[in-house]
Amino acid sequence: MKRLVSGVLTLGIIALLGAFTFNINSKELNTTANTQDELNLGFPDDVKKILKTSCFDCHSAASKNIKAKGALNFNKWNDYKTTKKIGKLNDLCELVQDGDMPTSKYLKKYPDKKLNEEQVKLICDWTKKEINSLME
Numbered sequence: 236m237k238r239l240v241s242g243v244l245t246l247g248i249i250a251l252l253g254a255f256t257f258n259i260n261s262k263e264l265n266t267t268a269n270t271q272d273e274l275n276l277g278f279p280d281d282v283k284k285i286l287k288t289s290c291f292d293c294h295s296a297a298s299k300n301i302k303a304k305g306a307l308n309f310n311k312w313n314d315y316k317t318t319k320k321i322g323k324l325n326d327l328c329e330l331v332q333d334g335d336m337p338t339s340k341y342l343k344k345y346p347d348k349k350l351n352e353e354q355v356k357l358i359c360d361w362t363k364k365e366i367n368s369l370m371e
C-alpha cells in the first residue's frame with residue numbers, strides 16, 4: 236500500500252512538473268493563431284498580418300508578458316480613446332523604424348519575425364494615414 240501511494244505521488248509530481256515546464260515554454264508562443272480572426276480591428280490585411288506574426292505574441296490578450304500587454308494590447312484596441320490610439324500609433328511606427336520592436340531578445344529566439352524595410356514602411360505609411368483619419 237505504501238508503495239502504491241508513493242507511486243501515485245511520484246506520478247503526480249511528474250505530471251505537475253510537466254505542466255509547469257510546458258507553461259514556461261509556451262510563455263511567448265501562445266495560441267495567438269486565432270487572435271487575428273477574433274479581432275475586428277479594421278486594420279488593412281497586410282498590416283494585420285505583420286502585427287499578427289511579429290507583435291501579437293506579446294501584445295494581445297493571450298500574452299503572458301504583462302508589461303507588453305499593459306503597454307499595448309490589440310484585444311483592447313477598440314476600447315482605447317482616440318488620443319491613446321494616436322499616441323500608440325505614433326510610438327508603433329517609431330519603435331519598428333528604430334528596430335526596437337519586436338524586442339532584440341525575442342528576435343534572437345525568432346529571427347524570422349524581424350521586420351524588413353518594406354514592412355517597416357508599410358507599417359509607418361499606415362500609422363500616418365490612420366493618425367490623420369483619427370484627427371479628422
Ligand code: HEC
Nearest residue numbers: 289290292293302303306307323326327330336337338341
Ligand atoms: C517579446 C515581446 C514583444 C514583442 C514580440 C513586441 N513587443 Fe512591443 N513591447 C514589449 C514590451 C515589454 C513593451 C513595454 C516596454 C516598456 O514599458 O518599457 C512594449 C511596448 C510597445 C509599445 C508601447 C510603447 C508605449 O510606451 O506606448 C508599442 C507601440 C509596441 N511595443 C509595439 C510593438 C510592435 C509594433 C511589435 C511588433 C512589430 C511589438 N511591439 C512586438 C514587448 C514586445
